[in-house]
Amino acid sequence: REWCVALPKVELHAHLNGSVRNSTLLELAKQLGDKGIIVFEDVKDVIMKSDRSLPECFKLFDLFHILTTDHDTVTRIAKEVVEDFAAENVVYLEIRTTPKNNEAKGMTKRSYMDAVIKGLKAVEDVDVELFGSNFRTNETLSSKLLDGDTKKKKIYVRLLLSIDRRETTSAALDTVNLAMEMMDQGVIGIDLSGNPVVGEWETYLPALQHAKNLGIPVTIHCGEVANRKEIQAVLDFCPQRLGHVCCLNDVEWKKLKSLMIPVEICLTSNVMTGGAPSLELHHFADLYNAKHPLSLCTDDSGLFSTSLSNEYYLVATTFGLSKSELFQLAQDAVQFVFADDVVKKSLKEVFKHAEKRLL
Numbered sequence: 454r455e456w457c458v459a460l461p462k463v464e465l466h467a468h469l470n471g472s473v474r475n476s477t478l479l480e481l482a483k484q485l486g487d488k489g490i491i492v493f494e495d496v497k498d499v500i501m502k503s504d505r506s507l508p509e510c511f512k513l514f515d516l517f518h519i520l521t522t523d524h525d526t527v528t529r530i531a532k533e534v535v536e537d538f539a540a541e542n543v544v545y546l547e548i549r550t551t552p553k554n555n556e557a558k559g560m561t562k563r564s565y566m567d568a569v570i571k572g573l574k575a576v577e578d579v580d581v582e583l584f585g586s587n588f589r590t591n592e593t594l595s596s597k598l599l600d601g602d603t604k605k606k607k608i609y610v611r612l613l614l615s616i617d618r619r620e621t622t623s624a625a626l627d628t629v630n631l632a633m634e635m636m637d638q639g640v641i642g643i644d645l646s647g648n649p650v651v652g653e654w655e656t657y658l659p660a661l662q663h664a665k666n667l668g669i670p671v672t673i674h675c676g677e678v679a680n681r682k683e684i685q686a687v688l689d690f691c692p693q694r695l696g697h698v699c700c701l702n703d704v705e706w707k708k709l710k711s712l713m714i715p716v717e718i719c720l721t722s723n724v725m726t727g728g729a730p731s732l733e734l735h736h737f738a739d740l741y742n743a744k745h746p747l748s749l750c751t752d753d754s755g756l757f758s759t760s761l762s763n764e765y766y767l768v769a770t771t772f773g774l775s776k777s778e779l780f781q782l783a784q785d786a787v788q789f790v791f792a793d794d795v796v797k798k799s800l801k802e803v804f805k806h807a808e809k810r811l812l
């Protein structure tokens with residue numbers, strides 16, 4: 454387990470509001486309870502419950518959003534989430550979040566994202582590289598990452614803007630345009646997520662196509678439920694990466710494999726929400742054996758009480774991967790980051806250096 458923590462890791466699928474510490478959620482719930490806005494004891498039970506079905510998760514997100522959606526809290530959770538990932542040696546983190554309009558809080562999609570970025574800049578315990586390779590002029594991050602454990606930890610952070618499946622075409626287009634506007638501020642791609650039984654592919658397609666036309670990388674939650682028509686349409690769209698890919702049939706597996714679209718694998722999340730029957734029967738094994746491009750991810754580390762180190766540990770204990778195979782798996786994820794080649798080169802150096810220490 455400690456070895457998995459020490460392993461440098463790349464996280465490509467982490468939802469901001471799903472990665473909030475339980476302690477923070479409880480503290481926020483207590484504050485709203487004291488103000489009489491919610492009943493603390495009821496909310497506490499929901500937060501502390503450990504197994505959750507997929508529909509329960511989405512009800513819970515509505516609750517999380519009540520707790521977290523004001524500017525200061527968004528800033529706080531963004532800061533804490535980065536600190537938590539850095540603490541377990543994640544060296545590159547793509548956080549995805551849904552920009553939210555909330556008139557009651559004077560919040561626009563833009564001001565929500567500004568609050569997220571304020572949180573990333575407020576991180577003190579860790580050196581955060583957010584804006585691109587020229588952010589640090591006198592010292593590259595890779596040389597700092599190579600310094601080992603004695604100094605402050607370092608992490609690259611990039612942002613993906615999520616389109617929620619409940620949104621209209623026009624709201625989805627706003628998100629893509631916002632991503633374009635914020636490309637020089639750490640935003641690097643677009644995600645489609647939200648309750649998979651809600652909404653229609655045709656609603657988001659214009660926005661996803663717009664992102665493609667603008668050259669913005671796209672990742673899509675695919676096959677969380679067996680929606681044949683949509684899985685087909687997503688594969689035809691051929692995004693840069695896919696999340697989950699649980700409920701594919703034989704023809705769709707074949708197509709995915711021939712397209713070689715990298716997959717963000719979320720073991721704990723899939724088992725907890727029923728996307729995979731068990732860890733042992735998770736489609737990781739099939740994709741791994743087929744040498745399909747993939748990367749281990751947490752999805753919602755807070756909601757599912759996991760960590761990226763734990764996901765690597767689960768792979769080791771369930772599928773019997775050796776340390777060198779785990780190392781290779783972590784290192785291979787560098788190829789699938791949305792950041793530029795300068796960042797990739799720097800991350801490769803980090804792994805090269807860590808190899809001596811860990812293998």
Ligand code: 5GP
Nearest residue numbers: 468469470471514550551646647648649674
């Ligand atoms: P946020 O975007 O508010 O920072 O993070 C929470 C949101 O991410 C949820 O409301 C939901 O739209 C999305 N999300 C988190 N986990 C999952 C998941 O496992 N599947 C899907 N489809 N969406 C998710």
